[in-house]
Amino acid sequence: MALTGLDIYKQLPKKNCGECGVPTCLAFAMALAAGKAALSSCPYVSDAAKEMLDSASAPPIKKIAFGAGVELGDETVMFRHEKTFYHPTTVMIRVSDNLSAEEIAARVAEVNDLEFDRVGLHYGVEGIAVTNDSGDAAKFAAAVSVASGALAENKSMVLLTEDAAALKGALEPVAGRKPLVGSATAANFEGMVEVAKAAGVPLIVKAAGLDALAELADKVVAAGYKELVLDPVTTETSKALADLTQLRRLAIKKKFRSFGYPVLAYTSKENPLEEIVQANVYLAKYASMLVINAVKKEHVLPLLTFRVNLYTDPQKPIQVEPKLHAVGDVTPDSPVYVTTNFSLTYYTVQGEIEASKIPSYILAVDTDGTSVLTAYAAGKFEPEKVADLMEKFEVASKVNHKKVVIPGYVAVISGKLKEKSGWDVVVGPREASGIMSFAKANFGS
Amino acid sequence: MAVTLVKERWQSRVGEVILGATPEQGGTRSHTITVGGDGTLPFLHFEGTVANRPVVALEVNDVEPDWSPRLKEYYADVINNPAAWAKKCVDEYGADLIYLKLVGANPEGANRTPAECAQTVKDVLAAVSVPLIVVGCEEAEKDNEVMAAVAEAAAGENLLIGLAEQENYKSITAAAMVHKHSVIARSPLDINICKQLNILINEMGLPLNKIIIDPMIGGLGFGLEYAYSIMERARLGSLVNDKMLAMPMVCTPGYEANRAKEANAGIEDFPAWGDLHDRGTMWEALTATSLIQTGASILLMRNPEAVKLVKQNIEELMVSNA
Numbered sequence: 001m002a003l004t005g006l007d008i009y010k011q012l013p014k015k016n017c018g019e020c021g022v023p024t025c026l027a028f029a030m031a032l033a034a035g036k037a038a039l040s041s042c043p044y045v046s047d048a049a050k051e052m053l054d055s056a057s058a059p060p061i062k063k064i065a066f067g068a069g070v071e072l073g074d075e076t077v078m079f080r081h082e083k084t085f086y087h088p089t090t091v092m093i094r095v096s097d098n099l100s101a102e103e104i105a106a107r108v109a110e111v112n113d114l115e116f117d118r119v120g121l122h123y124g125v126e127g128i129a130v131t132n133d134s135g136d137a138a139k140f141a142a143a144v145s146v147a148s149g150a151l152a153e154n155k156s157m158v159l160l161t162e163d164a165a166a167l168k169g170a171l172e173p174v175a176g177r178k179p180l181v182g183s184a185t186a187a188n189f190e191g192m193v194e195v196a197k198a199a200g201v202p203l204i205v206k207a208a209g210l211d212a213l214a215e216l217a218d219k220v221v222a223a224g225y226k227e228l229v230l231d232p233v234t235t236e237t238s239k240a241l242a243d244l245t246q247l248r249r250l251a252i253k254k255k256f257r258s259f260g261y262p263v264l265a266y267t268s269k270e271n272p273l274e275e276i277v278q279a280n281v282y283l284a285k286y287a288s289m290l291v292i293n294a295v296k297k298e299h300v301l302p303l304l305t306f307r308v309n310l311y312t313d314p315q316k317p318i319q320v321e322p323k324l325h326a327v328g329d330v331t332p333d334s335p336v337y338v339t340t341n342f343s344l345t346y347y348t349v350q351g352e353i354e355a356s357k358i359p360s361y362i363l364a365v366d367t368d369g370t371s372v373l374t375a376y377a378a379g380k381f382e383p384e385k386v387a388d389l390m391e392k393f394e395v396a397s398k399v400n401h402k403k404v405v406i407p408g409y410v411a412v413i414s415g416k417l418k419e420k421s422g423w424d425v426v427v428g429p430r431e432a433s434g435i436m437s438f439a440k441a442n443f444g445s
Numbered sequence: 446m447a448v449t450l451v452k453e454r455w456q457s458r459v460g461e462v463i464l465g466a467t468p469e470q471g472g473t474r475s476h477t478i479t480v481g482g483d484g485t486l487p488f489l490h491f492e493g494t495v496a497n498r499p500v501v502a503l504e505v506n507d508v509e510p511d512w513s514p515r516l517k518e519y520y521a522d523v524i525n526n527p528a529a530w531a532k533k534c535v536d537e538y539g540a541d542l543i544y545l546k547l548v549g550a551n552p553e554g555a556n557r558t559p560a561e562c563a564q565t566v567k568d569v570l571a572a573v574s575v576p577l578i579v580v581g582c583e584e585a586e587k588d589n590e591v592m593a594a595v596a597e598a599a600a601g602e603n604l605l606i607g608l609a610e611q612e613n614y615k616s617i618t619a620a621a622m623v624h625k626h627s628v629i630a631r632s633p634l635d636i637n638i639c640k641q642l643n644i645l646i647n648e649m650g651l652p653l654n655k656i657i658i659d660p661m662i663g664g665l666g667f668g669l670e671y672a673y674s675i676m677e678r679a680r681l682g683s684l685v686n687d688k689m690l691a692m693p694m695v696c697t698p699g700y701e702a703n704r705a706k707e708a709n710a711g712i713e714d715f716p717a718w719g720d721l722h723d724r725g726t727m728w729e730a731l732t733a734t735s736l737i738q739t740g741a742s743i744l745l746m747r748n749p750e751a752v753k754l755v756k757q758n759i760e761e762l763m764v765s766n767a
């Protein structure tokens with residue numbers, strides 16, 4: 001809950017001295033509440049008041065950064081339609097230190113290659129989590145070193161052990177990568193805090209059960225460290241869903257400071273398909289980071305694609321540039337299709353045209369990123385507009401014919417469009433899936 | 446220190462809808478299936494009742510569908526026999542219900558008569574004992590005739606029939622009322638149209654517990670997030686007592702996921718996407734499991750391997766976390 005001006009006013013010294021730049025404490029409180037002033041402008045505010053106001057104005061879930069630009073947390077809502085989700089769940093692939101050096105290098109190479117291009121987007125996993133399954137400090141350090149050497153520059157690392165000395169040894173050579181480290185438990189947290197603090201890297205706090213987790217997080221904070229990621233020890237799907245939901249609710253709705261940090265989840269399934277299904281639940285419901293075993297493209301791509309869906313800002317549909325796009329090696333004989341600039345519509349059409357293997361132009365009409373039907377209903381797919389755009393992008397100079405294909409759903413505009421543009425208007429299929437056969441029938445050689 | 450959990454006190458719950466009818470109830474099904482009824486967000490057992498688990502219906506077509514070869518493999522031996530196809534879905538692939546699509550009615554396709562379509566429904570009813578979902582060919586005029594004939598031929602079975610849409614809901618609603626069936630009310634990703642349609646259908650006299658909402662989802666990677674949020678909002682609406690949004694929801698992951706290139710293109714064409722077999726399975730599975738997190742009650746699916754994963758996921762989520 002954000003504080004009101006009045007809440008803040010109660011904490012101010014009420015001297016009305018004006019040194020903060022506004023004439024009264026009340027005016028200053030109002031400016032603070034509106035985010036237009038900084039508390040540090042008042043030289044007289046008490047330390048107790050400062051701490052209370054600071055924590056009340058802190059984000060409900062702290063943003064934790066590590067590695068090559070990974071950011072976790074800093075979410076503000078329970079449901080994406082309330083605003084948006086900001087920091088897409090980071091996905092890390094587990095690399096065990098029980099593997100041989102060759103196996104580690106090979107696995108990390110696979111991780112480097114987990115990058116995908118589809119519908120105009122590029123996305124991939126964020127990196128690896130090296131786990132000290134061997135329980136051996138030297139083995140762990142060696143594994144971390146091999147993995148770091150094989151890992152691409154743009155990927156990040158997590159180091160996982162419960163032995164502070166092993167962590168220290170493994171961390172030093174790779175400290176430049178700014179890895180996330182763990183895990184601090186009730187038994188080892190003092191040593192772990194020391195290592196993480198010295199290296200300036202964030203620390204995972206691990207305890208099973210929310211009561212134990214809150215208690216441990218408080219202890220770690222009391223030990224002087226606040227760069228934290230919470231691990232509630234997810235094992236069983238339903239229980240994990242409940243814990244992840246409570247962590248998010250307590251942080252956002254109650255501003256419960258002990259849980260004001262991003263949360264990570266581990267999968268517990270051996271079979272990669274079952275694992276991805278379980279990971280999908282945790283991704284949907286509030287994990288800021290996932291550590292998974294699956295490393296095959298066909299398993300990871302669907303999960304990352306769901307992540308793209310979930311973290312798309314509901315207020316801003318993804319759009320492509322409204323202009324004449326060329327698909328393939330276009331020639332003056334190439335057909336011209338018209339569609340909207342809503343990225344999904346555009347890329348679905350583009351994909352089908354590509355598959356038809358007939359190089360073509362696509363004129364993307366600026367519909368504010370809405371689909372054909374929605375755009376038409378909202379008056380954003382008018383024949384005048386299409387004709388103007390054809391003119392603007394000089395379609396006539398690009399091709400030696402005067403035939404333009406419009407989506408089947410807006411067949412009604414064909415007469416008017418012909419009149420305005422002087423082109424023959426061909427009504428294409430309603431769904432992009434019909435483009436292949438349409439293209440072959442109309443433009444195939 | 447004990448953490449005080451945040452438990453919402455919801456005023457209301459999702460409505461319950463019963464599908465199918467046993468001989469005592471005027472039908473011939475071995476059992477009925479109840480969907481909806483939840484008094485909290487999906488699977489938050491610690492907070493409220495999770496009354497009925499989401500169910501999976503496998504799709505059966507009355508003519509050979511133009512599915513990918515990868516998908517058709519599962520049905521190669523039964524693809525020209527809807528009754529045998531349905532039986533295989535129930536016996537081998539664990540379908541809770543059968544989702545029968547009368548595509549053959551399409552005037553531009555096989556152009557089957559309403560009587561022929563009704564016979565297909567009877568054949569499927571005879572072949573399996575689970576409740577049935579039946580839709581037409583998505584050609585409004587023909588569907589009105591076909592569904593009237595189907596509703597009459599299967600009177601008393603309490604089929605779930607579709608599709609009632611804003612422009613065309615009267616005929617199918619009337620058929621459902623006269624012959625004791627339930628309807629799917631489909632609206633294009635718009636919560637206001639969705640409510641409006643439910644009101645219109647209800648005003649004709651069909652009770653609210655005979656309506657299932659189809660919010661028209663997009664598949665994974667193709668606009669899934671729109672339905673995801675509409676469905677979350679609808680579930681929240683039901684829980685704060687918005688009666689005209691409180692119906693259980695049905696989704697079409699089988700159709701939507703398999704429309705995607707990602708579920709069809711081989712590794713030869715897209716080496717960077719990995720092997721097609723599992724990719725196709727996961728495309729459909731994750732479309733479904735994402736939507737059960739928003740409150741989907743009935744999943745209309747195609748890929749038996751995806752069904753297995755989804756059913757296992759549902760089972761795990763039905764374990765109490767109170």
Ligand code: SF4
Binds near residue numbers: 025
């Ligand atoms: S400087 Fe502090 S005490 Fe002085 S008016 Fe501003 S808020 Fe009040």
